[in-house]
Amino acid sequence: MEFAFTHYNYNVLNLEKSMAFYEAALGLKEVRRKEATDGSWKLVYLGDDKTDFELELTWLRDRKEPYNLGENEIHLAFLTDDFEAAHAKHKDMGCICFENPEMGIYFIVDPDGYWLEILPPRK
Structure with missing residues (x-):
């Protein structure tokens, strides 16, 4: 028996705003x-083409209040x-x-409020 990663879920309040963020960032x-x-x-599935x-x-539709992320120890x-370019872009975005x-x-x-870690290329 084998298992493989397929997707991860985040619940969002404003789908269009979240989709725009993930595409821009x-x-x-x-x-x-x-x-x-x-x-x-x-349910909208986003991919990276890689x-x-x-x-x-x-x-x-019926969710109006922000999700409780607790201590938000997930990401x-x-x-x-290009770590430097990514950092500059995200700094400009204020995120x-x-x-x-x-x-x-x-x-x-x-x-x-979900956190996303940005890593440099592996050496």
Whole structure:
């Protein structure tokens, strides 16, 4: 028996705002979606055109209050081929929420408060 990663889910309040953020910040684009026939929910899967891994954004029509992320000790990590350019872009976007120069990493935050780790190329 074998298992393979396929996707990870974040619940979002504003689907369009979240999709725009992920495209602008990380280049992720919609690869597929599912919608309830009554319009009560939407699932949008974003991909990077490099791997099969997808980020699933779940939107629920009746959800009005922000999601409780607790201590937010979870995150997704992204490798970039140009760390300095990525850092400059994210600084301009105003979405850097934490930097650790000793480790050579930083984090950005999405519209719902989820953290995303940015890593330099592997050596």
